[in-house]
Amino acid sequence: MTEITLHLNGTQAAHTVEPRQTLADFLRDRCGLTATHLGCEHGACGACTVVLDGQAARSCLQLAVMCDGRSIQTLEGLRADPVMEVLRRHFHESHALQCGFCTPGMLIMGRDILQRYREPDAQTIRHELSGQICRCTGYAGIVDAIVAAGREIGTATR
Amino acid sequence: MKxxxxxxxRPASVAEASAALGRNGMTTAAIAGGQSLLPMLNxxxxxxxxxxxxxxxxxxxAVTETPSGLQIGALTTHAAIEDGKVPDLFGGLLRxxxxxxxYRAVRNHGTIGGSVALADPAADWPGCLMALGASVRIAGPSGARSELVSDFVQGSYSTSLAAGEIILGFELPRPGASxxxxxxxxxxxxxxFASSIAFVVTPGRSAPVSVVLAAAAARAQACPETAQHLQRGTATDEALRQAIARDLAVHVPDADAYQQRLHTATILRAIRDWRAQ
Incomplete structure (x- = not known):
C-alpha cells in the first residue's frame, strides 16, 4: 500500500492505495465519485474520462498511485464550470442522452473540444469524439449539443 | 479487467530507475504514459x-533543437507534438x-518513448522515426548508447532494450530545405489500430528516398525496391506497383490478396502525398 495525496475537485485528499488500483476504481470505490463510469476498462469506450492536470484522461488507464500530487477533476467537480453549464443545458435540449452511461465522458470530452476549438463544426466534433462510445443515441443529439454549445459560447465571447 | x-x-533519477528495472529475479516494466501498458495489465x-x-x-x-537536428525526450506526449509544442523541422510530418x-485523451498521456519501447507492429512512431533516419538514445547499467531506430526495433513487441535500459529520447537528423x-x-x-501505414520521405535534395511500411508485418520495414523506383523519378504507376509487389513479397510474404491490395494502396497514397509537396 502506498500513501498518495492529490487535489481532487479542488480539495486536497490523502489516501492509501494499492499500486494496481486504477484512478477510475479509486474515484468510484474510495471517493464515492460515481459520475465516472467504467465501461471497458481498457481505454476503448471513453466513459471513464476525467481531467488530469487540465487534460482529458481515461481514468481506467491511470493508476491512482501515479496521480500522487496531481490535480483531478471529475464531472462532480465541474458542476459550476461555465463551459459545462452551457454544455449540460444543450445536452438536455438536444436529447443528447438516453441511458446516460456514456454521458459523463461525453460531457468531459465535449468540454475539452470546446476548449481546443472555437465554434467547432459537426465534422470536427465527430472526429474528436471518436474515442467516446454511445450505444443509444447514434451520436446525432450529442454532436448537435456540442455544436450548439460552441455557437453559444462563441457568440458570447465575440 | 483489473x-x-x-x-x-517511483525512482528519483535515471540511474535509480535503471537499477530497479534491472533487478534480478523480477519481471519489471517501466511506465510513462501507460496508455498501452495499462490495458495490457488490465x-x-x-x-x-x-x-x-x-x-x-x-x-x-527535454526537447532541444540543435544544429544537427532535433532531440525529443522520451516523455514527450503525442498531444504535445500534435499541438506543435515540439519544433517542426519536418514540414508538419510529426504533427x-x-x-x-x-484518441485525444490517450494522446494527452501516451509518449513517443513508450510507443517505440513497446514496438507494437501497428504503432506509428517506429516507422516514422525509421523513415526520418532517427536514432534512439538509451541509458543503462553499462552507460549510455545510441542506435538507429531501424536497428533498435527488432520484431513484434521486441527491441534491443536490455534489462535495466531506458529510452532517454530520440535524435532526428535535420532535413534539408527541400x-x-x-x-x-x-x-x-x-x-x-492501423491496418496499414506508409511513409515516404526525402530528407533533402541529394538525399535518398526512404519508403517505410508499418502495421503490415512484425515490425516496420523499409521498402528499398519502391524507394529506388522513386529515386529514379521516372517510374510509371505500373512499374511502381511491381516494385511494391517485390517489397511486399519480402516483408509480408504471407499477405493474402486483400492485404496485398491494401498495403499497395497505402504506399501509393503516401507516394501521391509525397509527390504533391
Missing amino acids: AAPFEYL LRVAFIDLLVDISRLDELR RVAGQIS LRWGFAKVVRKSGA
Missing part, C-alpha cells in the same frame, strides 16, 4: 512484479502523425 498485484516504485496479457514509474524523470522530458494516434514527405494510414475507425 491488473494482478505488483509493486510500485487485460492480464502482461504480468509484472515491479512497475517502475519513469514519468517524472526530467532528463527524459500529422501525432494527431492520428488513438524535404518532402508523404504519409498514409488506413484504420477501420479513427483511433483504432
Whole structure:
C-alpha cells in the first residue's frame, strides 16, 4: 500500500492505495465519485474520462498511485464550470442522452473540444469524439449539443 | 479487467530507475504514459512484479533543437507534438502523425518513448522515426548508447532494450530545405489500430528516398525496391506497383490478396502525398 495525496475537485485528499488500483476504481470505490463510469476498462469506450492536470484522461488507464500530487477533476467537480453549464443545458435540449452511461465522458470530452476549438463544426466534433462510445443515441443529439454549445459560447465571447 | 498485484516504485533519477528495472529475479516494466501498458495489465496479457514509474524523470522530458537536428525526450506526449509544442523541422510530418494516434485523451498521456519501447507492429512512431533516419538514445547499467531506430526495433513487441535500459529520447537528423514527405494510414475507425501505414520521405535534395511500411508485418520495414523506383523519378504507376509487389513479397510474404491490395494502396497514397509537396 502506498500513501498518495492529490487535489481532487479542488480539495486536497490523502489516501492509501494499492499500486494496481486504477484512478477510475479509486474515484468510484474510495471517493464515492460515481459520475465516472467504467465501461471497458481498457481505454476503448471513453466513459471513464476525467481531467488530469487540465487534460482529458481515461481514468481506467491511470493508476491512482501515479496521480500522487496531481490535480483531478471529475464531472462532480465541474458542476459550476461555465463551459459545462452551457454544455449540460444543450445536452438536455438536444436529447443528447438516453441511458446516460456514456454521458459523463461525453460531457468531459465535449468540454475539452470546446476548449481546443472555437465554434467547432459537426465534422470536427465527430472526429474528436471518436474515442467516446454511445450505444443509444447514434451520436446525432450529442454532436448537435456540442455544436450548439460552441455557437453559444462563441457568440458570447465575440 | 483489473491488473494482478505488483509493486510500485517511483525512482528519483535515471540511474535509480535503471537499477530497479534491472533487478534480478523480477519481471519489471517501466511506465510513462501507460496508455498501452495499462490495458495490457488490465487485460492480464502482461504480468509484472515491479512497475517502475519513469514519468517524472526530467532528463527524459527535454526537447532541444540543435544544429544537427532535433532531440525529443522520451516523455514527450503525442498531444504535445500534435499541438506543435515540439519544433517542426519536418514540414508538419510529426504533427500529422501525432494527431492520428488513438484518441485525444490517450494522446494527452501516451509518449513517443513508450510507443517505440513497446514496438507494437501497428504503432506509428517506429516507422516514422525509421523513415526520418532517427536514432534512439538509451541509458543503462553499462552507460549510455545510441542506435538507429531501424536497428533498435527488432520484431513484434521486441527491441534491443536490455534489462535495466531506458529510452532517454530520440535524435532526428535535420532535413534539408527541400524535404518532402508523404504519409498514409488506413484504420477501420479513427483511433483504432492501423491496418496499414506508409511513409515516404526525402530528407533533402541529394538525399535518398526512404519508403517505410508499418502495421503490415512484425515490425516496420523499409521498402528499398519502391524507394529506388522513386529515386529514379521516372517510374510509371505500373512499374511502381511491381516494385511494391517485390517489397511486399519480402516483408509480408504471407499477405493474402486483400492485404496485398491494401498495403499497395497505402504506399501509393503516401507516394501521391509525397509527390504533391
